[in-house]
Amino acid sequence: MNGPTNPDMCEKQCLHQDRVDRVRGDMLADVAAEGLAEIFGLLGDRTRVRILHALSLGELCVCDISAVLGATSSAVSHQLRLLRTAKLVRSRKQGKMVFYTLDDEHVRQLFAQGLEHVLERR
Template structure:
């Protein structure tokens, strides 16, 4: 048996509330970007990369060693994370070091992790 969410038994529309919420909602382009961000976050390997980078700035070689993946596989995931502005990099000689893009990313990751760790 499915656990369907409860619905209204009588159709009514609270026009003032509907208009207020519509006015407060983000534009479609921003919601599309948000959906894309969550899609990128929805991969276990990328989540592991973000978790590692929340601890320390790391080069691709270090990330590959931590995650037991090839440098190529890590680089592919980092490219996607960079495209959504979740990570950034800096070059030091021949090495490239990655870190979380900013404190917002750290907070987003931390809050999402806390949410899944909550006991219901």
């Protein structure tokens, strides 16, 4: 009905067509943007950050993680499923227990990089 013209998109005067065209051409593919948002989103939660950091220090079972974080094993298990699905952690079953380890070197580097950011901003 309204067609492509959206009054909230200021298509009147301010648009720098050259710049816009150039940037449009270099923009990330949708999959890439989606993928980036997904991985960063996974790292963007306090509980998951702490789980991943704990695992970066060594292998732990669900119970241990719960104890370290002071969270219920249910909450931890829910989060571990997300991390497992995204292949950020790997699980190894041993009897009743399931041990988790980091399964992605990029995560370590992202952590280090992120920490630099956190520490250096002032």
